[in-house]
Every structure is written in C-alpha cells, then in structure tokens.
Amino acid sequence: MRIKYKLIIGIILIAFMLSVGIVYSQGSHYxxxxxxxxxxxxxxxxxxxxxxxxxxAYFTYSAQQGNIGELIIMIEELPFSASIDQYAAAAxxxxxxxxxxxxxxxxxxxxxxxxxAIKKNFTFSPQTGLTLQAEAYMFISxxxxxxxxxxxxxDYFAQVxxxxxxxxASFKVQSGVIPAPTPIPTPVPSGLGTTYTxxxxxxTxxxxxxxxxxxxxxxxxxxxxxDGVGIAVMYTLGEQYVQSMVAQIKPDHxxxxxxxxxxxxxxxxxxxxxxxxxxDTVNYATVVVTYPGTPFMLIxxxxxxxYNQAQIWITEMIKGVFIR
Numbered sequence: 001m002r003i004k005y006k007l008i009i010g011i012i013l014i015a016f017m018l019s020v021g022i023v024y025s026q027g028s029h030y031x032x033x034x035x036x037x038x039x040x041x042x043x044x045x046x047x048x049x050x051x052x053x054x055x056x057a058y059f060t061y062s063a064q065q066g067n068i069g070e071l072i073i074m075i076e077e078l079p080f081s082a083s084i085d086q087y088a089a090a091a092x093x094x095x096x097x098x099x100x101x102x103x104x105x106x107x108x109x110x111x112x113x114x115x116x117a118i119k120k121n122f123t124f125s126p127q128t129g130l131t132l133q134a135e136a137y138m139f140i141s142x143x144x145x146x147x148x149x150x151x152x153x154x155d156y157f158a159q160v161x162x163x164x165x166x167x168x169a170s171f172k173v174q175s176g177v178i179p180a181p182t183p184i185p186t187p188v189p190s191g192l193g194t195t196y197t198x199x200x201x202x203x204t205x206x207x208x209x210x211x212x213x214x215x216x217x218x219x220x221x222x223x224x225x226x227d228g229v230g231i232a233v234m235y236t237l238g239e240q241y242v243q244s245m246v247a248q249i250k251p252d253h254x255x256x257x258x259x260x261x262x263x264x265x266x267x268x269x270x271x272x273x274x275x276x277x278x279x280d281t282v283n284y285a286t287v288v289v290t291y292p293g294t295p296f297m298l299i300x301x302x303x304x305x306x307y308n309q310a311q312i313w314i315t316e317m318i319k320g321v322f323i324r
Contacts, residue, residue, distance in 0.1 A: 032057065032174075036075070037146075040170040042163030045071060061152065061160055069152030069160055071167075076145045086257030086272070087145050088118040088138055094255065101125030112139045112146075113173050123154070133157040135164065141173045192313050192320070196221065202235045203296060206320040208313055227306060232299040235323075242290050242297045249273060249299075253286060261315070264322040266291050274304060289318050296323050 030047060031038040041047065041059065050058040054074055061069035078087075088107070096102055105121035117139035125131045134151040148171070150164045193209025198220070208225045215222040220234035236242050253273035261268045273286040285307040289298040298318065302310050 030057070036144075036174050037073075038172050039167050042160075042167050045163070061156075068156050069150065071164065072147075072149045072151075074147045074149070076147070078140070078143045078145055082140065082145075082256055082272075084116050084118055084138065084140050086259070087140060088120070089257045090255060091138060091147070096120075096122060096124075099124040099126075101131065110137060110139075110168075112137060112168060112171050113141075115139045115141055115173075124151075135161060137168050192316055196223070196233070198235065200235075202324055203233070204322045205233055205298075206317055207231065208317075227310070228303060229306070229310060230299075230301040231317075234297050234299075236295040236297065238295045239293070242295060245297065245299075246271075246288055246290065249286065249288060261318055263291065263319045266294065266323065268318050268321070270318060287314060291321070291323060294323050296321070 030041045045059045057073040059071040060067045102124045107120045110117040110119040120136045132151040133154045136149045192206040196207050197204045210226040211223045214224045223231040253275045256272040258271040269290050271288045276283045283304040285304045287300040
C-alpha cells in the first residue's frame with residue numbers, strides 16, 4: 001500500500017522566502033491546540049499559520065535577511081499498524097524521493113518520548129538555484145505517524161540544528177496516546193489447521209482451519225477462510241509472470257512497506273498494500289508474497305480491521321511454504 005504520506009505536498013510548496021502569515025509566539029513552550037503533543041519551541045523560532053492542509057503546525061526561523069528556515073509537523077493516521085521501519089521505507093519511496101533535487105544523506109535510529117524513531121538527513125532543491133538542508137524525525141504512536149521536518153539554508157544548518165535536536169528531546173505525546181509496553185506474548189494457536197498440496201506436486205502450503213476452495217486453475221488455487229480472507233496461491237509460468245502480476249497490483253493500491261522472511265526452502269519477499277473496495281467500501285489489506293528465484297507467489301486479501309489478528313497465521317503460512 002502506498003502510505004498517503006503528506007510530506008511531499010507540504011515541502012514542495014516552500015514559502016519561507018515569502019510572507020509567512022500571522023505570528024503567534026516565539027521561544028516558548030508549544031502545545032498542540034488539540035492536545036496531541038507539546039514541545040519546547042527553540043528561541044528565534046516563531047509559530048505561524050500553516051500554508052498547507054497537510055501541516056498540523058508550522059514554524060519559521062528568521063535571520064537578518066528574513067526567513068531562512070521552517071519547521072513543519074505532520075501527522076498521518078495509518079489504516080492499520082506498521083513499524084517505524086516500514087513507515088520510513090514508504091516515506092522514502094513515496095515522499096522524499098519525489099522532491100526535486102532530492103539527495104539522501106544519513107538515516108539513523110532515534111528515540112522520541114520513549115518511542116522508536118528514525119532520524120533522516122537529506123538535501124533538496126525546490127527551485128533552481130535554491131538548495132535546502134533538511135532533517136526529519138519520524139515515529140509512530142498508536143496508529144498516528146508523526147513527521148517533524150526541519151529545512152533551512154545550508155549555511156545556517158549548523159546554527160539551527162542543535163536547537164531542533166533539543167526541541168525533539170522535549171517532544172511529548174499526549175498522555176494516553178502512547179501504547180503500553182508490549183508484553184512478552186503468550187503462544188497462541190496459529191489457526192493453521194491443514195496443508196494444501198498442489199495436485200501436480202509443485203508445492204505444499206499450510207492453510208487456516210476451515211478454508212474452502214473457491215477456484216482451481218492450471219497455475220494454482222484460490223481459497224477462502226472462515227474469517228473472509230482470500231488466499232490466491234500460484235505456481236506461475238515464470239518469474240517474469242510473477243512480476244507482471246505484482247505490476248498490476250501497484251498502480252491502484254497504496255504501498256505500506258516490505259520485509260523478507262526465511263520461508264521453507266527459500267526466501268520470501270513480503271509487500272503490504274491496501275485498497276478500499278468500491279463495491280462494499282471496505283478497506284482491505286493485500287499481502288503480496290513472492291519467492292525470488294521461483295515462479296511461486298501468494299496474494300492474501302484480508303479486511304484491514306482483521307489484519308493485525310491475522311498476522312500470526314499469515315506469517316506462519318508464508319514461512320511454511322515448500323516449493324519443489
């Protein structure tokens with residue numbers, strides 16, 4: 001799925017060389033009007049009216065020649081849970097890379113208010129002759145993904161960045177928003193109750209108990225689970241065919257990220273997408289699994305509100321595939 005990722009909309013419209021609107025405060029403690037977060041606003045930074053709807057809060061930094069930097073806070077509500085690594089990967093692909101003149105720098109792990117975060121540095125050129133140095137922190141609290149972005153003229157970055165780092169160290173999410181520490185999970189039944197064996201002997205795959213066969217084809221089978229999950233299992237005509245299938249999914253689905261798993265006698269590449277079905281208006285998560293070096297693939301479609309509870313058996317199913 002392509003995370004909506006509002007960042008690109010905000011920072012392509014760079015406006016800090018122009019008028020920035022009404023100023024509210026300077027060098028003070030800032031609290032979000034909706035109570036979602038607060039932090040210590042660095043001295044010489046001014047809170048101003050956001051110039052784009054993607055911005056939750058907007059601040060400018062002024063020098064003798066005028067405004068030379070901006071600080072933007074954006075919050076995106078995720079349709080279902082994602083790790084910070086998955087979100088950062090989606091942000092890189094669907095947001096940062098789309099910026100004109102984008103040049104990536106370092107990307108390091110960080111912590112914001114006890115939550116795992118990513119700290120990213122890069123440069124970009126919103127217009128000819130103008131290059132900006134940027135630093136962004138990204139983290140997830142509950143289903144809310146935060147991006148806090150600093151961009152400034154390169155000559156001022158070393159002067160401004162320490163204050164930005166101190167602001168991030170003071171950043172607090174509203175009490176009650178941070179999820180409780182995850183306890184060590186108690187083993188639970190996976191829900192995989194049987195094994196499907198390809199009639200031609202090309203593969204075997206563990207499947208959820210109670211699954212029924214909806215359709216069989218020359219290249220595989222389509223299964224339905226009792227919970228309304230659809231599983232398409234395919235031994236295709238080759239890897240090129242697999243990639244063509246993936247290419248058909250990408251244009252009209254939102255991309256959320258990818259990961260790799262050790263699976264059976266090989267590796268599995270797992271990509272996560274989502275899409276709202278126009279017929280029933282239900283948001284569905286689509287898990288696309290390919291096995292590099294083989295013509296085998298899985299497409300798992302599950303209602304987004306059931307995705308979290310289905311992850312255990314989906315992961316076990318992916319790992320349990322055996323390709324001959």
